[in-house]
Amino acid sequence: MTEQQFEEGQAIDIAKYKDKEVSLHPEIFKWRDALTVDLGLMRSLEDGQIQPIVFRLLKDTHELLVGSRRYFHQKLRGVSWEDILKDVRENVTERDALLMAASENIFRVDFNPWEEARAINSLLTKGKISVKDLAKKLGKSQSYISSRRALLQLPKKIRERFEKKDVPIGYASPLMKLEGMEEAQAALLGEIVDGMTRGYSGVRTIEAADEFVTRLKKEIKDKEELLAKYGSCPKCGSKNIARGYRDNQLHCEAEDCDHRWHGETKEPWAYYELKQNAQEMGFEIVEEEPGQLKLTPKQIAEMIERKAEKERQEKEAAEEELPKNFRSKATLLTLLEPMIAGDNIQKLEVRDEKIEIQLIEGMDLYFDGLRKDYADGVSKARIMTAGWGRDDSVKRNHAHVNKMTAVADA
Ligand SMILES: [Zn+2]
Numbered sequence: 001m002t003e004q005q006f007e008e009g010q011a012i013d014i015a016k017y018k019d020k021e022v023s024l025h026p027e028i029f030k031w032r033d034a035l036t037v038d039l040g041l042m043r044s045l046e047d048g049q050i051q052p053i054v055f056r057l058l059k060d061t062h063e064l065l066v067g068s069r070r071y072f073h074q075k076l077r078g079v080s081w082e083d084i085l086k087d088v089r090e091n092v093t094e095r096d097a098l099l100m101a102a103s104e105n106i107f108r109v110d111f112n113p114w115e116e117a118r119a120i121n122s123l124l125t126k127g128k129i130s131v132k133d134l135a136k137k138l139g140k141s142q143s144y145i146s147s148r149r150a151l152l153q154l155p156k157k158i159r160e161r162f163e164k165k166d167v168p169i170g171y172a173s174p175l176m177k178l179e180g181m182e183e184a185q186a187a188l189l190g191e192i193v194d195g196m197t198r199g200y201s202g203v204r205t206i207e208a209a210d211e212f213v214t215r216l217k218k219e220i221k222d223k224e225e226l227l228a229k230y231g232s233c234p235k236c237g238s239k240n241i242a243r244g245y246r247d248n249q250l251h252c253e254a255e256d257c258d259h260r261w262h263g264e265t266k267e268p269w270a271y272y273e274l275k276q277n278a279q280e281m282g283f284e285i286v287e288e289e290p291g292q293l294k295l296t297p298k299q300i301a302e303m304i305e306r307k308a309e310k311e312r313q314e315k316e317a318a319e320e321e322l323p324k325n326f327r328s329k330a331t332l333l334t335l336l337e338p339m340i341a342g343d344n345i346q347k348l349e350v351r352d353e354k355i356e357i358q359l360i361e362g363m364d365l366y367f368d369g370l371r372k373d374y375a376d377g378v379s380k381a382r383i384m385t386a387g388w389g390r391d392d393s394v395k396r397n398h399a400h401v402n403k404m405t406a407v408a409d410a
Pocket of ligand 1: 233234235236237238252253254257258259
């Protein structure tokens with residue numbers, strides 16, 4: 001048998017290659033990720049096996065404790081049971097068996113953090129060793145032992161994705177802060193993987209992951225408070241409620257619901273708002289039953305629209321009364337012409353109704369609310385100026401507009 005038959009990373013069929021004399025330790029064998037072919041290891045074994053593989057002699061079998069990778073790679077090479085270099089030990093207790101395997105592997109760099117976590121967990125539970133003793137025996141700190149073991153508290157799906165995507169182990173800590181919230185953990189892990197693979201989006205540092213956790217926990221707390229105060233969605237019963245744009249407005253974030261309602265009165269928001277508007281405009285709203293209006297919403301809406309139309313007309317009439325200084329019969333372009341033609345323009349930008357003019361000599365002008373056609377049919381333009389901040393700059397702007405208006409009128 002030669003290595004050409006195998007591919008690097010290919011899974012090893014344990015059942016096929018194991019000698020009948022050998023059994024696998026039920027705990028120790030679970031620590032490892034699946035065994036895969038390592039061609040380098042196979043080549044090094046060709047020069048001879050230097051370290052013996054450690055077995056524990058049980059009643060009718062040799063239980064493999066240390067060196068499972070070497071053992072199976074020897075078997076892949078076709079080495080017989082007799083020719084395997086072995087160290088078979090008798091009278092090894094369960095606890096010592098676990099310790100032996102763990103110290104052998106944890107001191108080696110090829111044990112990944114997840115494998116370590118499983119080994120440590122076995123020793124603490126099956127080996128009945130205390131965290132303190134184990135730390136001493138492995139030459140690690142107690143917090144190292146505890147934090148490795150804690151990795152196993154992550155839900156299986158999260159753990160698997162974490163391992164599969166080779167996420168740095170440091171990210172386990174922020175993930176564990178979301179204990180019991182698997183969806184949130186999945187979301188965070190997704191962001192982390194994004195950050196690793198894309199580089200321009202997602203969470204890219206452990207600090208950023210911690211911030212994500214803090215933000216999420218605050219959101220959850222806010223949501224819980226909201227729920228405690230207002231209760232669930234009156235329409236669909238979902239607990240996924242959120243505050244709206246207006247005071248007391250709530251909305252449902254459940255899929256396909258999107259119900260909006262008043263937090264205190266529980267009335268649908270549209271209905272509540274209609275009632276409010278009508279009241280402000282002096283309409284008497286009569287409810288036959290709570291939530292049942294005597295007037296139809298359409299009738300109320302029409303009344304409100306008529307009233308609003310009247311207000312618009314009044315506002316326009318008031319605008320006609322605005323100081324004449326800020327109106328001109330000239331069109332907008334005519335007004336701007338002297339400025340455009342002049343040498344004093346640094347920048348002129350027209351965006352819809354907004355015009356920004358920057359003059360070379362330090363004066364900033366900012367116009368808005370332009371282009372209004374008046375009822376007399378004459379094309380008129382009205383200019384408002386808005387200075388930035390200081391009163392005197394506003395005054396200076398007004399002075400400029402007055403000057404321009406005068407030029408345009410002339
Ligand atoms: Zn709902």
